[in-house]
Amino acid sequence: MPELGSLVSKVRSKNAGPFWLTVDVFCxxxxxxxxxxxxxxxxxxxxxxxxxxQLLKRFDIPALNVVKFSVPRPxxxxxxxxxxxxxxxxxxxxxxxxxx
Amino acid sequence: xxxxxxxxxxLGLGYDRAALERGVANxxxxxxxxxxxxxxxxxxxxxxVSKYSRASTKVExxxxxxxxxxxxxxxxxxxxxxxGADAAVDWLFDITREIALEEGMQVKVATLKxxxxxxxxxxxxxxxxxxxxxxxxxxxxAIVDDCTNIVxxxxxxxxxxxxxxxxxxxxxxxxxxxxxIAALPVVRGDHAGAAWHGAKVGECGALATTQPNSxxxxxxxxxxxxxxxxxxxDAAATPYTVSAHMLYENSDPFILHExxxxxxxxRSEYEALDGRRVRVEGSKWVxxxxxxxxxxxxxxxxxxxxxxxxxxxxxxxxxxxWAADVEARVRDKIVARMGLAPDAFTVEIRLIGMDATxxxxxxxxxxxxxxxxxxxxxxxxxxxxxxxxxxxxxxLLHHPLTEDEPMPTFAFPFSPAEMQRGALYEFCLNHxxxxxxxxxxxxxxxxxxxxx
Numbered sequence: 001m002p003e004l005g006s007l008v009s010k011v012r013s014k015n016a017g018p019f020w021l022t023v024d025v026f027c028x029x030x031x032x033x034x035x036x037x038x039x040x041x042x043x044x045x046x047x048x049x050x051x052x053x054q055l056l057k058r059f060d061i062p063a064l065n066v067v068k069f070s071v072p073r074p075x076x077x078x079x080x081x082x083x084x085x086x087x088x089x090x091x092x093x094x095x096x097x098x099x100x
Numbered sequence: 101x102x103x104x105x106x107x108x109x110x111l112g113l114g115y116d117r118a119a120l121e122r123g124v125a126n127x128x129x130x131x132x133x134x135x136x137x138x139x140x141x142x143x144x145x146x147x148x149v150s151k152y153s154r155a156s157t158k159v160e161x162x163x164x165x166x167x168x169x170x171x172x173x174x175x176x177x178x179x180x181x182x183x184g185a186d187a188a189v190d191w192l193f194d195i196t197r198e199i200a201l202e203e204g205m206q207v208k209v210a211t212l213k214x215x216x217x218x219x220x221x222x223x224x225x226x227x228x229x230x231x232x233x234x235x236x237x238x239x240x241x242a243i244v245d246d247c248t249n250i251v252x253x254x255x256x257x258x259x260x261x262x263x264x265x266x267x268x269x270x271x272x273x274x275x276x277x278x279x280x281i282a283a284l285p286v287v288r289g290d291h292a293g294a295a296w297h298g299a300k301v302g303e304c305g306a307l308a309t310t311q312p313n314s315x316x317x318x319x320x321x322x323x324x325x326x327x328x329x330x331x332x333x334d335a336a337a338t339p340y341t342v343s344a345h346m347l348y349e350n351s352d353p354f355i356l357h358e359x360x361x362x363x364x365x366x367r368s369e370y371e372a373l374d375g376r377r378v379r380v381e382g383s384k385w386v387x388x389x390x391x392x393x394x395x396x397x398x399x400x401x402x403x404x405x406x407x408x409x410x411x412x413x414x415x416x417x418x419x420x421x422w423a424a425d426v427e428a429r430v431r432d433k434i435v436a437r438m439g440l441a442p443d444a445f446t447v448e449i450r451l452i453g454m455d456a457t458x459x460x461x462x463x464x465x466x467x468x469x470x471x472x473x474x475x476x477x478x479x480x481x482x483x484x485x486x487x488x489x490x491x492x493x494x495x496l497l498h499h500p501l502t503e504d505e506p507m508p509t510f511a512f513p514f515s516p517a518e519m520q521r522g523a524l525y526e527f528c529l530n531h532x533x534x535x536x537x538x539x540x541x542x543x544x545x546x547x548x549x550x551x552x
């Protein structure tokens with residue numbers, strides 16, 4: 001199975017304020033979008049980011065060929081345990097995820 | 101119709117100067133730029149300081165003041181000095197005064213301060229007028245008392261009041277990213293949904309175009325929608341770049357909460373007018389109760405960090421057990437020699453090259469060439485953190501993997517290898533405060549600046 005990052009044009013993660021993290025998966029075309037939408041399971045993504053599944057917000061946006069996830073930040077931005085002030089590194093977890 | 105010229109996503113980031121000139125020549129009604137964000141972390145709000153250098157800020161702010169004088173319209177900045185604390189407003193006001201004197205300008209400056217007295221926040225907490233947003237931390241009076249700075253995010257009402265003074269320049273403390281752009285269109289009766297939506301698209305400057313680094317964009321707001329056009333010759337706004345911008349740093353790409361209501365772009369339509377301009381209609385503003393979001397930062401400890409690099413293969417291969425051993429020994433020695441209680445401080449080693457970015461979430465486990473050993477000590481005072489750093493230092497330099505092997509020496513990049521980080525701040529508020537009068541929590545003043 002290929003890694004998600006090899007199928008899509010970009011995976012971007014960013015803070016959405018200090019308490020939330022948002023991850024956007026940009027697909028180039030509707031076929032890739034449909035594959036990514038169906039291949040990314042909520043439970044898998046929640047586990048990848050270390051959050052409970054019911055806290056995961058998901059937006060499938062066909063107009064943009066984008067699948068977007070938002071989660072409460074696994075650790076709040078800038079706290080002692082935070083390792084990534086801008087939250088950009090979390091994108092790698094999705095990029096390297098193998099999907100059907 | 102209201103034409104807003106936005107020079108960049110933030111003051112200090114730079115922009116295309118020819119594009120700014122083009123924007124000024126197009127006769128805008130106002131020039132608006134954001135000065136900050138929480139994105140760089142809680143230290144800036146905690147200390148009330150700017151992330152960008154004073155020198156860079158002054159160079160760019162001078163050019164914007166000159167552009168303003170040429171255009172003869174107000175110049176407004178929101179979230180001055182990265183964090184929008186009162187001290188950051190004073191900092192930019194000071195720079196403004198210097199520039200006015202140097203340039204022989206005479207300008208009326210309005211300052212809008214967003215700093216919140218603790219008593220006001222505690223009163224709101226006690227009266228049930230403070231409401232937690234999703235994923236907010238627990239708060240109480242003691243936490244509010246601990247904050248070194250609390251700011252409220254101003255909306256269009258407060259920015260409009262500052263503009264209504266007739267000020268040439270408005271230096272606002274913390275505002276929502278959108279308020280400085282939406283204020284004038286809302287006041288002039290342009291479409292409210294368009295005002296907020298266009299402001300959200302424009303708040304990062306040219307990020308919503310094909311040339312993000314060019315900075316400068318122009319947005320025309322009218323009775324039914326808005327039109328966005330980048331000012332750089334080689335930049336284009338497309339329906340994709342404009343609509344995709346709602347994804348950026350937003351946990352919900354369709355709804356944006358603002359003081360006094362929310363924006364809903366679910367039914368917005370994006371149309372390319374030509375190769376570089378986009379028209380947007382159908383955005384909706386939904387009025388609600390009047391609340392302002394609060395941000396606060398407090399000190400939770402003081403840190404010393406130490407950095408060493410392990411290159412020897414055997415140590416790299418066993419670096420996790422080595423690091424765990426160092427952590428335990430340093431912890432024990434701090435208790436034994438400094439007399440600190442075990443729960444009064446923390447010792448953490450992050451392994452750069454292994455999992456320093458993602459920690460326990462990391463899924464890759466390759467063996468790297470070398471590993472950066474980042475030791476982080478967090479103590480109740482700066483003096484204790486400095487002392488603890490000196491206990492850590494010899495372990496980072498020489499700690500052997502086993503008892504019966506020659507003493508190793510690792511690579512220290514500096515002398516000393518440990519560095520004082522100062523205070524560790526935390527964001528401790530993610531709440532909104534109800535206000536009966538939008539202006540009640542903000543301080544608006546005007547100043548005549550420069551040569552009379």
